[in-house]
Amino acid sequence: MRRPGMRRAWTTVAAALGLMGGVAGLWLLRREVRADAAEGGGALLTALSLMNVLLLLTLLFVLFRQLIKGFLEWRRQREGARFRTRLLTTFVLLGLAPSLLLFVGAIQLFESTVDRWFQLPVHGISSAGQRMVDQAMDMVRDQTYRQAVALAAQLRQVPEELRPALARHLYGYGGLDAVFLFDRSGRLLVGIPEKAPGPDAYKVAKCFEPQGLKGWIDLAPRPTVLSGVSLDSGTALAVGAYLPVDLFEQARFIAENNQEFLKARSQRRNVEITMISSFLALTLAVTFAAVWIGTRLSREISIPLQLLLEGTREVSRGNLSHQIPYEARDEIGQVVGSFNRMIRDLDTSQRQLERSNEELQQIGASAERRRRYIETLMETLPIAVVSFGSEGDVRMVNPTARELLGLEKGDPPQRLLARPEWGALREVLSGPPSRDVASREVALSGRNGQRILSVSTTALREAEGEVFGSLVILEDITDLSRAQRIAAWQEVARRLAHEIKNPLTPIRLSAQRIRKKVRDRADDLEAAVLDGTTTIEREVEGMMTMVNEFSRFARLPETHLKPGSLVSLIQDAASTYRTAYTKVAIELDLPAQFPAVRFDWEQMHRVLKNLFENAIEAMEMAGTIRVSLAEVGGTARLTLHDTGPGVPKEARTRLFLPYYSTKRKGTGLGLAIVARVLEEHGGSIRVDEAYEGGAGFVITLPL
Amino acid sequence: MTRSLHSLAALAVLAVLAAAWAVPARATGPYVSGLKAGFENQKLVVSFGVGAAFDREDLREAISSTRTVTLTFTVEAVKHRTAWKNKTLARRVVQRRVTFDNLTRQYTVETLVDGQQTGRVVVGSWEEMAAAAGRVEGLAVTGVADMEPSATYSVRAKVRLLSGFTLWIIPWDVETPWVSLELNTP
Numbered sequence: 016m017r018r019p020g021m022r023r024a025w026t027t028v029a030a031a032l033g034l035m036g037g038v039a040g041l042w043l044l045r046r047e048v049r050a051d052a053a054e055g056g057g058a059l060l061t062a063l064s065l066m067n068v069l070l071l072l073t074l075l076f077v078l079f080r081q082l083i084k085g086f087l088e089w090r091r092q093r094e095g096a097r098f099r100t101r102l103l104t105t106f107v108l109l110g111l112a113p114s115l116l117l118f119v120g121a122i123q124l125f126e127s128t129v130d131r132w133f134q135l136p137v138h139g140i141s142s143a144g145q146r147m148v149d150q151a152m153d154m155v156r157d158q159t160y161r162q163a164v165a166l167a168a169q170l171r172q173v174p175e176e177l178r179p180a181l182a183r184h185l186y187g188y189g190g191l192d193a194v195f196l197f198d199r200s201g202r203l204l205v206g207i208p209e210k211a212p213g214p215d216a217y218k219v220a221k222c223f224e225p226q227g228l229k230g231w232i233d234l235a236p237r238p239t240v241l242s243g244v245s246l247d248s249g250t251a252l253a254v255g256a257y258l259p260v261d262l263f264e265q266a267r268f269i270a271e272n273n274q275e276f277l278k279a280r281s282q283r284r285n286v287e288i289t290m291i292s293s294f295l296a297l298t299l300a301v302t303f304a305a306v307w308i309g310t311r312l313s314r315e316i317s318i319p320l321q322l323l324l325e326g327t328r329e330v331s332r333g334n335l336s337h338q339i340p341y342e343a344r345d346e347i348g349q350v351v352g353s354f355n356r357m358i359r360d361l362d363t364s365q366r367q368l369e370r371s372n373e374e375l376q377q378i379g380a381s382a383e384r385r386r387r388y389i390e391t392l393m394e395t396l397p398i399a400v401v402s403f404g405s406e407g408d409v410r411m412v413n414p415t416a417r418e419l420l421g422l423e424k425g426d427p428p429q430r431l432l433a434r435p436e437w438g439a440l441r442e443v444l445s446g447p448p449s450r451d452v453a454s455r456e457v458a459l460s461g462r463n464g465q466r467i468l469s470v471s472t473t474a475l476r477e478a479e480g481e482v483f484g485s486l487v488i489l490e491d492i493t494d495l496s497r498a499q500r501i502a503a504w505q506e507v508a509r510r511l512a513h514e515i516k517n518p519l520t521p522i523r524l525s526a527q528r529i530r531k532k533v534r535d536r537a538d539d540l541e542a543a544v545l546d547g548t549t550t551i552e553r554e555v556e557g558m559m560t561m562v563n564e565f566s567r568f569a570r571l572p573e574t575h576l577k578p579g580s581l582v583s584l585i586q587d588a589a590s591t592y593r594t595a596y597t598k599v600a601i602e603l604d605l606p607a608q609f610p611a612v613r614f615d616w617e618q619m620h621r622v623l624k625n626l627f628e629n630a631i632e633a634m635e636m637a638g639t640i641r642v643s644l645a646e647v648g649g650t651a652r653l654t655l656h657d658t659g660p661g662v663p664k665e666a667r668t669r670l671f672l673p674y675y676s677t678k679r680k681g682t683g684l685g686l687a688i689v690a691r692v693l694e695e696h697g698g699s700i701r702v703d704e705a706y707e708g709g710a711g712f713v714i715t716l717p718l
Numbered sequence: 719m720t721r722s723l724h725s726l727a728a729l730a731v732l733a734v735l736a737a738a739w740a741v742p743a744r745a746t747g748p749y750v751s752g753l754k755a756g757f758e759n760q761k762l763v764v765s766f767g768v769g770a771a772f773d774r775e776d777l778r779e780a781i782s783s784t785r786t787v788t789l790t791f792t793v794e795a796v797k798h799r800t801a802w803k804n805k806t807l808a809r810r811v812v813q814r815r816v817t818f819d820n821l822t823r824q825y826t827v828e829t830l831v832d833g834q835q836t837g838r839v840v841v842g843s844w845e846e847m848a849a850a851a852g853r854v855e856g857l858a859v860t861g862v863a864d865m866e867p868s869a870t871y872s873v874r875a876k877v878r879l880l881s882g883f884t885l886w887i888i889p890w891d892v893e894t895p896w897v898s899l900e901l902n903t904p
C-alpha cells in the first residue's frame with residue numbers, strides 16, 4: 016500500500032504541474048490568438064492538441080482502469096465496491112454532463128459569432144473595395160502601357176542613334192514621370208529623371224518579352240507604375256507614371272484592410288479549431304477533475320467504510336484486538352475512532368470476563384474439591400448424616416445413614432420418608448428445616464428390633480441468616496441408652512435404698528426405744544410408744560409418698576393432642592400463681608395472634624405448674640418470672656426466665672434425668688416428667704444458656 | 719506503477735494507429751519531382767521540386783489571402799548501415815516564403831537556407847512565383863570530403879507545404895512523402 020505522504024506529494028506535484036500548464040496555456044492562447052491572425056502560427060494548436068490528446072488518453076486510461084477495477088472488485092465481492100463505483104459514476108456524470116453542455120453551447124455560440132464575422136456583406140464590401148483598387152490600378156497600368164506602346168512606335172521610326180534624343184523630347188510632351196531606354200543587358204541608354212534607378216533584370220527581361228511589362232508598380236522611392244516594351248531585338252523602352260498620392264493612399268488602405276480580412280478568413284478554420292480545442296481541453300480538464308475528485312472522494316469514503324466492514328467481520332470472528340488503521344478529523348474519522356474505542360472496551364470487558372471465568376472455574380474447582388472432600392467425608396463418616404433442602408426434601412443420605420435407616424443402595428432418598436416403620440423418625444425429619452439445633456432420642460422398631468437413635472437437627476443458614484436446609488445427624492445410641500438406663504436404674508435403686516434406708520433408722524430407733532421402755536416398764540412408756548409410733552408412721556408415710564411419685568413417673572397418662580391456644584394456657588397457669596404468691600411478679604410477653612398448637616392441655620398445664628413452682632421455690636417466694644411466646648422458624652418457642660439463683664452449670668446436663676435434684680428435699684422427678692411430656696408432644700426443653708439473670712428454660716413445640 | 723505505464727503505452731499505440739488510419743490518403747497529394755543528385759566541385763549537389771502543389775486550392779487560397787506561406791524543402795544525405803540505423807550524414811532545409819501583395823499584385827519569394835536568407839525575388843504572376851518557389855536547384859548538401867569514397871549513399875527529400883488537420887482537430891502537415899535515390903561517391 017502506497018504511503019499517504021507519498022500520495023499527497025504526488026498529488027501536490029500533479030496539481031502544481033496542472034496549474035503551470037494552465038497558466039502557460041492561457042499565456043499561449045493570449046499570445047497566439049493575436050499572432051495567428053498575422054502569421055497563422057500553429058504552436059498554440061499543437062500545444063492544445065497535445066494537451067487534449069494527453070488529457071483524453073489519461074481520462075480514458077483512468078476511466079478504463081476504474082471500470083476494470085470496479086468490475087474486478089465487484090466480481091470479488093469486495094466491500095464498498097458497489098458504493099465506490101456508484102459514487103464515481105455519479106461524479107463523472109455530474110462533471111461530464113454540464114461540461115459537455117457547456118462545450119456544445121460554447122461551440123455553437125462561437126460558430127455563430129465567427130459566421131457573423133465573415134458573413135456575406137463584410138466579405139462583399141471587402142471584395143468590392145479590392146476590386147475598385149484593382150480597377151484603379153489597372154487603369155493606371157493600362158495608361159502607362161499604352162503610353163509605352165505609343166512612344167515605342169514613334170521611336171522605332173527614327174534611326175537608332177536619334178532615339179535617345181527623341182525619347183527626351185517625348186518625355187517633355189507626354190506627361191510621363193520617367194522614361195528609360197535600355198539594351199538587353201539593362202544598360203541605360205536614356206534615364207529620365209537622371210537619378211532614377213533603371214529597371215532591374217526582371218523588368219528588363221519582361222520588357223523584351225512579346226507582351227512587354229505591363230503596369231509594374233514600384234513603391235520606392237515613390238509609388239510608380241512602370242510599363243515597357245521592346246523597340247527591337249536589342250533595345251527596349253520603359254515609361255513610368257507616379258501614382259496620385261490620394262489614390263495610392265486610399266488604395267493602400269483598402270488593400271491592407273482587405274489583407275487583414277483575407278488573412279483572418281483564411282485563418283477561420285484555425286481559429287475555430289483553436290477555440291474548439293480550447294473548449295475541449297477545458298471540458299476534458301473538468302471531466303478529468305471530476306473523475307479525479309470522484310475517485311478520491313469515493314476512496315476517502317469507501318476505504319474507511321471497507322475498513323469498518325472488515326473490522327466488524329474481525330470482531331464477529333472474535334478478534335477483539337483488531338483496530339482500524341484510519342485517522343481523520345472528520346465525522347468518518349470520529350465513527351472509526353468510536354468503533355476502535357468500542358472494540359477496546361469490548362476487549363477489556365472480555366478479558367475481565369475471562370478473568371472472572373477463570374476465577375469462577377477456580378472457585379468451582381475448589382468447590383468441587385470441597386464437595387468431593389465432603390462427599391468422601393460423608394462416605395467415610397461413621398455417623399449417619401441426612402441433609403434436607405429448604406422444602407424438606409432429602410438431599411443427601413450418607414452410607415452410614417443408609418445402613419442405619421435400612422435403605423438399599425440405589426433407593427431414592429425420598430423413600431426414607433415414605434416408609435411406615437420410620438414414622439417416628441419421619442415426624443422429626445419432615446419437620447421444618449429451619450429449626451435451630453435440636454436433638455432428641457427416637458426409638459424405632461424395625462427389622463432389627465427396636466433401636467434408639469439420637470437425632471440432632473441443625474438448621475443450615477446462609478451468611479445472611481437465610482435458612483436453606485437442615486442437617487440431621489443420626490446416632491444409634493441403643494447401647495448407650497441401655498447403659499444409661501441401667502445406670503439410671505442403678506441410681507434409682509441407690510436412691511431408693513438410700514431413701515428407704517433413711518426412714519428405717521428412725522423407725523428402728525423408735526422400735527428399740529419402745530421395746531426398751533416396755534422392757535423397763537418405764538413410766539413414760541406410753542409417751543415413748545406414742546412418740547415412737549408417730550415417728551414410724553411419719554417415716555412410713557414419707558416412704559409411701561416417695562413410692563407414689565415413682566409410680567406416677569413410671570405410669571404417665573396417655574397424651575391426647577388437640578389444637579389449642581398456648582396463650583390461654585400460659586395466661587391460665589400464670590393467673591393461679593399470681594393469686595397465690597403476691598410477692599412474685601409474673602410478666603407475660605404474649606403475641607395477640609398466635610397459631611393454634613396441638614398439645615394436651617392437662618399435661619402442658621402440669622409442665623408449666625412444675626416450672627412455675629420450681630422458680631417460686633428457687634426465688635424463695637419473692638421475685639419476677641417472665642414468660643414469652645414467639646413463633647421461630649415454624650415452631651412455638653416458649654421462654655421462662657426467673658430471678659432466682661439459676662442452675663449451676665455442672666447440673667445443666669443432668670437436670671432432666673429422673674431422680675436428679677438440686678433441692679435438698681426434691682424427688683428429682685419433676686423436670687424429668689416435664690422433659691418426658693414435651694417429648695410426647697414432639698417438642699423439647701433445654702436450659703437457656705444465654706440467660707444470666709437466673710434460671711431460664713426454652714420450650715419448643717412444633718406448630 | 720509499471721502496469722500503469724504499460725497500459726498507458728498500449729493506449730498511446732492504439733491512438734497513434736487510429737490517427738494513422740484517419741490520415742487522408744496521399745495518392746493525390748503533392749510529391750517530390752525531378753530529384754537529381756550529383757557531385758559538382760567536390761560537393762554533393764541536389765536539385766528537386768514539388769509537383770501537384772501550386773494547383774492545390776488550399777495553397778492558392780492561403781497565398782491569395784496575403785499570408786506568408788512557407789514551403790519547406792528538406793534534403794538529407796544518408797549512409798546505409800547494415801543491421802544498424804542509417805546514418806544521416808547531412809541535412810539541409812530550404813525555405814521558400816511566399817507573400818502576395820494584393821495592392822501591387824506581386825509575389826515576393828524569399829529563400830532561406832538553414833534559416834539564413836539567401837535570396838529574394840519579386841514576380842508578377844502565379845506561374846512565375848510557382849517556378850521560383852517550387853524548385854530548388856543546385857543545393858550543395860555536403861562536401862565529398864565528408865563522404866566515404868566509393869560508397870553508396872541515399873539522398874532523400876521531401877517538401878512541406880501547409881499545416882492541416884487530422885482527426886478534425888489535430889494539426890497535421892500537408893507534405894510530400896520522402897523520395898530518395900541512391901548514388902555512389904567517386
